Amino acid sequence: MASNGPATRVTYVPGDEESPFGQPFGEPLEEPLGEWNPTAESVRPVRGRHRVIKQRGGLARSSTVLGVGVIAAVGAGGMATAQGGKPPVRISVPDVSAVTASLPEAKSLPGVGDLVAGSGEDSAAEAAAPLSAAGQSASEDAGESLRSRILQQAEQQQAAADTAAQRTAEEAATERAAEEAAELREKAEKKAAAAKKKAQEEARRKAEEERLAKLAKMFSLPTSSYTLTSHFGDAGSMWSSGHHTGLDFAAPTGTPLKAVHTGTVKSAGWSGAYGYRTVLELEDGTEVWYCHQSSMSVSAGQKVSTGEVIGRVGATGNVTGPHLHMEVHTPDGTGIDPLSWLQSKGITP
Incomplete structure (x- = not known):
């Protein structure tokens, strides 16, 4: 075809x-x-x-x-x-071994010999070394980075704990300081109050002393060379009321009796169990009774001054011996303790 x-x-x-x-x-x-x-x-x-x-x-x-x-x-x-x-x-396919044999050695090539110098094992080791070092370096860097983060977190936590502890300590110190300040303030207030009270008491004492000193110049003891034998309120059958109603100044008969304060002789004469009695009314209405006198030197309505002689100690009336029975009555007629009344006037029997 x-x-x-x-x-x-x-x-x-x-x-x-x-x-x-x-x-x-x-x-x-x-x-x-x-x-x-x-x-x-x-x-x-x-x-x-x-x-x-x-x-x-x-x-x-x-x-x-x-x-x-x-x-x-x-x-x-x-x-x-x-x-x-x-x-x-x-x-036809060429023989690979023949082609390989005809090639030049790698060491002889320009710029390549340094890269492949040495034996295969050495080259492999050298080639592997940088990789291993790089891997190790990368691992170490990663570990160091993790360690740094952990340390940073630990430092932050420690700093937070320290800050909290410091804040707690400061709050406790502030509270303690406030308590101490409150205690000191309370002590100071108590001390100041005590000092104030003491000063007030001292001032009152001095004022009372001054008042009594002034009163002492205005009031006088009713007699001298005496001995207090019976006090107000003493109980005994010798008194018709069952208790003693005055203060007894035992003194020799004829001892002078003095007006305790300036006043007016309200009455002077015989008064039964009181013997010869002189009632001296003071300016505030208080009455001072001089009882059992041997003689009286004033008469009713006469004004007398503090320390003026108004009579003599005797033993007239219901007595066991010569003495002055002195009674003190308030303006409403209530009998009070003559010793306390004299002391209130700056006079200490």
Whole structure:
């Protein structure tokens, strides 16, 4: 069968898969295919998804069949054949060991020898060393960073704890200082109050002393050279009321009796169990009774001054011996203790 001329450009319609010739289906070939001698086998329709498109003169070609044929040719010992077509073409592959032997050593190459210097083990060790050092450095950096964060957190927690402790201590110190200040203030107040009270008492005492001193100049003892024998309120059968109603100044008969204060003689004369009695009424209405006198030197209605003689000690009336029985009565007539009354006037018998 005569050979056909060069095949015409064919466009594949179904898809855009890449053809065995190195370019996508559907694009025209850059160079025309060589001569091809079809046979009955090569033009037999292929069953399956691919269609055989009939061309001029009843000839058709499938790119898929052609691709399968090429792959089979390469796989069969490097010989490409076309059924009943071209003679086989031998494809030779060079020996890799021969190519390797003809190459120069890597150490002799400029700029490369330093990188691959030394034995394989040394080179591997040296190559691995920087990686190991880098990994170790990265690990140490990560550990140091973690350690720094932990230490920073610990320092922050410690600082917070110290701050809280300091605040607590300051609050406790403030509270303690406040309590101490309150105690000191209370003590100071008590001391000031005591001092004030003492000063007030001292002032009252001095005022009373001054008052009594002035009264002492205004009042006088009723007699002198005496002995107190019976006091106000003493109990006994010798007194009709059952108790003593005055203060007794035992003294020799004829001892002068003096007016204790300026006043007016209210009465002077005999008075039964009291013997001779003189009643001296003071300006405030208080009455002073002088009883058991041996003689009287004043009469009723007479005004007398402090210390003026108004009579003499005697033993008249219901007595056991010479003495002055002195009684003091308030303006309403109530009898009171003559000793206390004299002391209130600055006079101490």
